[in-house]
Structures are given as C-alpha cells and as structure tokens.
Amino acid sequence: MAADLLVQGVTRRFGEQLAVDRVDLAVGQGEFLGLLGPSGCGKTTLLRMIAGFLVPDSGRIICAGQDITTLPPFARNLGVVFQNYALFPHMTAAENVGYGLKVRGMARAEIVTRVKAALDRVNLAHAADRLPGQLSGGMQQRVALARAMVIEPRILLLDEPLSALDKNLREEMQVELRLLQQRVGITTVFVTHDQEEAMTLSDRIAVMQAGRVMQLGTPEEVYRRPISRFVATFLGTTNLLEGKAARVAGNTVTVALEGGAMVEASAPVPPTPGSPVQLAVRPESILLRSTPEGVPGTVEDVLFQGHRLIALFRTDSGQELRSYMPPSGWRPARGDRAWASWPAAEAGLIQA
Amino acid sequence: MSDTAIPQIRSGPLDGLIGPVGRAIWGALILAICVFILAPILVVLVASVSRTPYLTFPPSGFTLRWFTDLVELRDYFAAFQFSLLVAALATAMSLAIGLWVALVLTRRDFPGKAALSALFMSPIILPELALALGLLQYLSQIGAVRGMLPTLLAHSVVCAPYVIRTVQASALRLDRNLEDSALSLGAKPARVLWDVTLPLLKPGLLSGGIMAFVISFDNVTISLFLAAPGATTLPALLFNQASETGLNTTLAAVCAMLTAFMLLLMLVVERLVGLERMATSAVAGKR
Ligand SMILES: Nc1ncnc2c1ncn2[C@@H]1O[C@H](COP(=O)(O)OP(=O)(O)OP(=O)(O)O)[C@@H](O)[C@H]1O
Numbered sequence: 001m002a003a004d005l006l007v008q009g010v011t012r013r014f015g016e017q018l019a020v021d022r023v024d025l026a027v028g029q030g031e032f033l034g035l036l037g038p039s040g041c042g043k044t045t046l047l048r049m050i051a052g053f054l055v056p057d058s059g060r061i062i063c064a065g066q067d068i069t070t071l072p073p074f075a076r077n078l079g080v081v082f083q084n085y086a087l088f089p090h091m092t093a094a095e096n097v098g099y100g101l102k103v104r105g106m107a108r109a110e111i112v113t114r115v116k117a118a119l120d121r122v123n124l125a126h127a128a129d130r131l132p133g134q135l136s137g138g139m140q141q142r143v144a145l146a147r148a149m150v151i152e153p154r155i156l157l158l159d160e161p162l163s164a165l166d167k168n169l170r171e172e173m174q175v176e177l178r179l180l181q182q183r184v185g186i187t188t189v190f191v192t193h194d195q196e197e198a199m200t201l202s203d204r205i206a207v208m209q210a211g212r213v214m215q216l217g218t219p220e221e222v223y224r225r226p227i228s229r230f231v232a233t234f235l236g237t238t239n240l241l242e243g244k245a246a247r248v249a250g251n252t253v254t255v256a257l258e259g260g261a262m263v264e265a266s267a268p269v270p271p272t273p274g275s276p277v278q279l280a281v282r283p284e285s286i287l288l289r290s291t292p293e294g295v296p297g298t299v300e301d302v303l304f305q306g307h308r309l310i311a312l313f314r315t316d317s318g319q320e321l322r323s324y325m326p327p328s329g330w331r332p333a334r335g336d337r338a339w340a341s342w343p344a345a346e347a348g349l350i351q352a
Numbered sequence: 353m354s355d356t357a358i359p360q361i362r363s364g365p366l367d368g369l370i371g372p373v374g375r376a377i378w379g380a381l382i383l384a385i386c387v388f389i390l391a392p393i394l395v396v397l398v399a400s401v402s403r404t405p406y407l408t409f410p411p412s413g414f415t416l417r418w419f420t421d422l423v424e425l426r427d428y429f430a431a432f433q434f435s436l437l438v439a440a441l442a443t444a445m446s447l448a449i450g451l452w453v454a455l456v457l458t459r460r461d462f463p464g465k466a467a468l469s470a471l472f473m474s475p476i477i478l479p480e481l482a483l484a485l486g487l488l489q490y491l492s493q494i495g496a497v498r499g500m501l502p503t504l505l506a507h508s509v510v511c512a513p514y515v516i517r518t519v520q521a522s523a524l525r526l527d528r529n530l531e532d533s534a535l536s537l538g539a540k541p542a543r544v545l546w547d548v549t550l551p552l553l554k555p556g557l558l559s560g561g562i563m564a565f566v567i568s569f570d571n572v573t574i575s576l577f578l579a580a581p582g583a584t585t586l587p588a589l590l591f592n593q594a595s596e597t598g599l600n601t602t603l604a605a606v607c608a609m610l611t612a613f614m615l616l617l618m619l620v621v622e623r624l625v626g627l628e629r630m631a632t633s634a635v636a637g638k639r
C-alpha cells in the first residue's frame with residue numbers, strides 16, 4: 001500500500017496551547033482513515049493543516065510525493081467537507097457543486113454535465129436548483145460531499161460531517177459515505193469523536209489525545225488490543241487488570257497478574273521483563289466458568305439485560321471485573337465461585 | 353402584518369396600569385411628538401408656495417414661481433449636483449475603507465485592537481466642528497485648503513465609521529468555513545472575496561452605504577468649512593444664503609425639492625433593501 005498522504009512530525013501551537021503535537025501518519029492510496037478523539041484533542045487543527053488553512057509550526061505534510069506543507073489551499077486540490085457543510089447560501093445546489101469547476105475555468109457545457117453526474121451520484125438531481133436553506137440537513141450534507149468530490153480531489157478531508165444529523169439519518173449516511181468512498185476509491189481522512197462511527201467507517205483509526213496520536217491501527221486492533229489506558233477506556237467499557245511482565249518472547253508477553261495467575265498477551269512494543277503492566281480486556285471477551293481455569297474469584301452480582309447478562313466478578317486478589325455473557329449456557333449466580341478467562345488475542349497490554 | 357401588530361399593542365406593558373383616560377393621554381403624547389417632528393418640514397413646504405419673496409407662515413397667496421425661476425435656482429442646481437457627486441464618491445470611499453477596516457477588525461487579533469476600533473468609531477461621537485477645524489488646519493499645512501478633494505476626504509472620514517459598523521455586524525455572522533471551502537475548491541483569495549465574501553456582506557455594505565450617502569448629502573458643518581467657489585454642497589449653500597440674505601421663499605422651494613428628492617431616494621432604497629431583506633430572510637428562515 002503506497003502512502004498517499006504522509007504527515008511527519010507535525011506540530012502546531014496556539015499561543016501556549018499545544019494543539020497538535022508531533023503527529024506522524026501515513027495514509028495509503030484509497031484508504032479510509034478515521035481520526036478519533038475527544039473534543040479539543042486537535043483533530044480539526046490537524047485536518048486544517050492537511051487542507052492548508054493552517055501552516056504547521058514544524059513538521060512536513062506530503063501528498064502524492066509532493067511536499068505541500070506551505071502550499072496554499074487553492075493549489076492543493078483536496079476535497080474538504082465541514083461539520084456545518086459550509087454551502088454557499090447564495091448559490092443553488094448545482095452552483096455550489098459547480099463552483100470548483102467554474103474557478104478552474106472549465107467550459108460551461110462540461111460543468112453542467114459534471115454537476116449533473118455529481119448530483120446524480122448522491123441522489124439529488126431533483127434538488128439542483130434549490131438554495132441550501134431550502135434543503136434538509138441530510139441533503140445539504142450530500143451536496144457538500146458532491147461539491148468536494150466533483151473536482152476529483154487527490155484526498156477527501158471530512159471534519160465530523162455527520163455529527164449534525166439525527167441518529168437514523170446518520171447511520172444511513174455512514175453507509176452511503178462508505179459505499180461512495182469505496183466506489184470512487186479516494187483516499188479519505190475522516191474526523192469524528194464518535195468511536196462507533198470511527199469503527200464502522202474506517203480502514204484504520206488514529207486515536208488522538210491532547211494533540212498526540214496515541215494509537216494507530218485497524219478498528220479491531222485498537223478496540224481489542226489498546227496499548228494505552230486512554231485508548232482502552234475511550235473506545236468503550238473495559239476491564240483493567242494489574243500485573244507484571246514475567247516473560248517476554250518476541251511480541252508475546254507472559255503476564256503475572258496480581259494474585260498469581262499467569263496469562264499471555266501480545267504487544268507491538270514488548271515491555272522489559274519485570275516491569276509493571278496492565279491488561280485491558282473487553283467485558284464481552286471475559287468468560288466466567290465454574291471449572292478452575294483462569295483467574296479465580298467470586299461472582300458479586302448478575303444483571304439480566306435481555307440480550308445478555310452482566311456479571312460483576314471480584315478476583316481473589318480484589319480486582320473487579322465485568323463480563324458480558326450470553327443468557328444461554330452456564331449462568332453464574334451471586335456468591336458463586338468462578339474462574340475468569342479470555343483469549344490471548346483479546347487482551348491489550350498497557351505499559352505504565 | 354397589521355393584524356398581528358394590533359393585539360401586541362393592546363397587550364402591551366402599559367395595559368394593566370392605565371385606563372381609557374390614560375390611554376387617551378398616551379395617544380395625544382405620541383401625536384404631539386409626531387407633530388413636533390413633522391411641523392418644521394410642513395411649515396417650509398407650505399411656505400414655499402407663498403407669493404411673498406420673504407418667508408412667511410401662513411403663506412400669503414399661492415404661486416409656483418419659486419420652483420420654476422431657473423435663473424434664481426441655477427446656483428442651487430449646481431450645488432445639488434456637486435452634493436450628489438461628493439455623496440456618491442464619499443460613499444464609494446467609505447465602502448472601500450469600511451470593508452477593509454471591518455474585515456481586519458473582525459478577523460485579525462493584534463495588540464491595541466480595541467483602541468484602534470474606538471479610534472475608527474470616534475468620528476461618530478466627536479464634534480464635527482472639531483474635525484472640520486482640524487482638517488482645515490491640517491489641509492492648509494499641505495497646501496490644499498478647500499474644494500472638492502478636501503470635502504470628499506472629510507466626508508469619507510465622517511461616513512466610513514457607519515460602514516465599518518454595519519459591515520462588522522455582517523462579517524461577525526459570516527462563517528469562515530465558507531471562505532475556506534471556496535479556497536479548497538481552488539478559488540484564489542481575490543476570487544473568494546468577490547464570489548463569497550462580498551455577496552454575503554451585501555446587507556452590511558448596502559445599509560452602510562445608504563447611511564454614508566445620506567450623512568454626506570446632509571452634512572453642513574464640514575461642507576461649510578471646506579467649501580470653495582464652485583465646490584459648495586447644497587446644504588452649505590443654503591446655510592450661507594440663509595445667513596447672508598435672510599430667509600427668502602426660494603430657499604423654502606429648494607428645501608421642498610430637496611425633501612422630495614430625499615423621499616424619492618428613500619422609496620427607491622426601501623424597494624431595493626426591502627427586496628433584499630426578503631430574499632435573505634427567505635433563505636435564512638428555512639434553516
Ligand atoms: N484558532 C485557534 N486559536 C486558539 N486556539 C485554538 C484555535 N483552534 C483550536 N484551538 C485550540 O486547539 C485545541 C485543539 O482544537 P481542535 O479544534 O483541533 O480540536 P478538535 O479535536 O477538533 O475538537 P472538537 O471535537 O471539539 O471539534 C483546543 O484546545 C482549542 O482550544
């Protein structure tokens with residue numbers, strides 16, 4: 001996978017505030033990269049630097065082999081969609097979509113054909129002559145997308161494009177966006193603070209915190225094997241178990257948990273043997289059984305939720321665990337002795 | 353419109369406090385204020401048809417002579433043309449300065465911005481007399497004392513703050529992402545200004561421009577100080593005439609025509625701005 005977009009050591013301050021801190025990213029040709037993080041972590045700032053609206057204090061941005069760090073935005077040929085769509089309110093949908101072609105000096109007839117095709121592609125041919133104020137949120141969203149894509153940009157940059165839509169429409173647009181992106185095969189950077197949305201859409205996710213990329217990987221990797229406490233908790237409910245790296249063999253680490261149980265986990269960057277570590281395990285990966293296999297403990301409570309049970313479990317060493325279990329099969333009851341276990345691939349190793 | 357306005361008045365804040373008598377007094381007060389505002393204009397209008405060459409009220413007899421004596425009116429007509437020219441040019445200059453200053457003030461952050469902003473607004477508050485005297489002094493230093501150019505400059509100084517104010521109000525509401533979108537679509541900054549920024553600042557530019565025009569057209573103080581032969585605005589000329597030869601009926605006739613012109617202008621503007629407002633609110637209303 002050739003890198004289409006390279007971000008190298010990019011840093012940006014606003015006064016004292018460090019908004020983006022030494023970020024490195026490599027986005028492959030046709031890849032859909034999600035930038036995920038809490039509010040204020042620097043997602044928009046990073047995107048604006050890629051788009052050219054802001055210049056980094058240091059670092060480089062390379063697009064299709066060309067250093068574009070200081071290239072003005074109008075010379076970059078990137079498609080940008082904002083959270084509020086930013087449609088020109090005094091132009092019709094068709095004029096909005098055709099604007100990028102018009103400023104390129106394309107012939108009128110050619111513009112008309114391309115605008116029509118672009119609006120068709122987002123199922124908005126019927127709304128071509130309406131002003132943005134006369135379009136629903138979802139329609140405005142699609143016009144913005146058509147406007148950004150009709151110029152055949154090298155990269156598509158989307159800043160929380162779906163966050164202003166209500167839940168149903170949002171899920172519909174997620175699918176539509178993903179299909180469109182796949183069909184066109186355009187390299188895309190997508191900003192969101194919604195972890196579910198990021199996982200649904202992205203080929204890979206960069207999880208950001210306080211201006212830094214904390215982890216970069218496929219949705220499965222970052223969800224199942226987070227490498228930091230922040231990533232583990234930001235992506236959903238998780239169990240954190242204290243332990244020590246007992247043995248390290250390549251990427252496989254044997255962890256001695258508090259209380260003595262030994263479990264395996266894999267880490268992209270192995271810890272030094274003997275150092276304290278944490279294991280992050282999702283509740284749905286934790287299996288409670290009545291046979292002595294795994295970490296021993298006591299069931300403190302069992303909550304029935306219809307599609308699943310939530311079992312609250314305390315290990316003999318005093319750590320609290322939460323397990324989601326199917327309602328069928330063995331049902332623990334309050335006060336039962338039980339053993340907790342999980343597949344090694346479902347544990348994220350966190351180094352302090 | 354009026355259907356909705358009436359019940360609003362009836363359920364106004366004074367409703368519980370005053371009875372029918374109170375309401376009658378209230379009505380009379382409003383009427384008195386209207387009369388007080390309109391009476392001087394009406395007096396001049398009515399007096400302008402008097403047969404007497406000096407201004408009297410009530411008028412004695414009826415004639416349109418003062419409106420049709422073109423020899424008498426020649427100077428006034430020249431002054432009127434000069435006023436129009438100055439007002440038009442001062443408006444254009446105010447728009448150019450006002451647009452630039454308003455954009456800088458709303459978009460850039462720099463030390464001393466508040467002070468600078470206050471400075472730009474000062475011509476609205478400071479006495480025009482001081483401004484006119486200062487300008488006269490300053491202009492005499494650089495050799496150009498009176499006439500067209502000094503008048504134009506001074507008018508622009510007085511008018512620009514109004515444009516700055518109204519454009520600033522529009523610019524604050526303008527979403528910067530719109531301009532960024534245009535940039536990312538390949539438009540160079542000048543093109544973005546023309547295609548996106550200016551059309552969206554139109555309400556501010558329009559109302560600021562109208563204010564600038566009226567203020568320049570109406571101005572007496574500055575025009576008086578900087579007037580030169582052949583470069584005297586109509587208000588300045590009227591003032592001079594009134595103080596030199598006393599109030600004659602020609603003055604009243606000129607005032608009547610001026611009033612008619614201003615009314616006509618306001619009608620045209622109301623048509624333009626009214627339509628404009630309807631168009632923009634139609635877009636905004638559906639958001
Ligand atoms: N123009 C600016 N001037 C000063 N500080 C800024 C500016 N833009 C962003 N910041 C600061 O930089 C940090 C990162 O902001 P940014 O908008 O990139 O966050 P974000 O991740 O996009 O957040 P959100 O999810 O709320 O959109 C924030 O602390 C913000 O206050």
Ligand SMILES: [Mg+2]
Nearest residue numbers: 043044045159
């Ligand atoms: Mg943001």
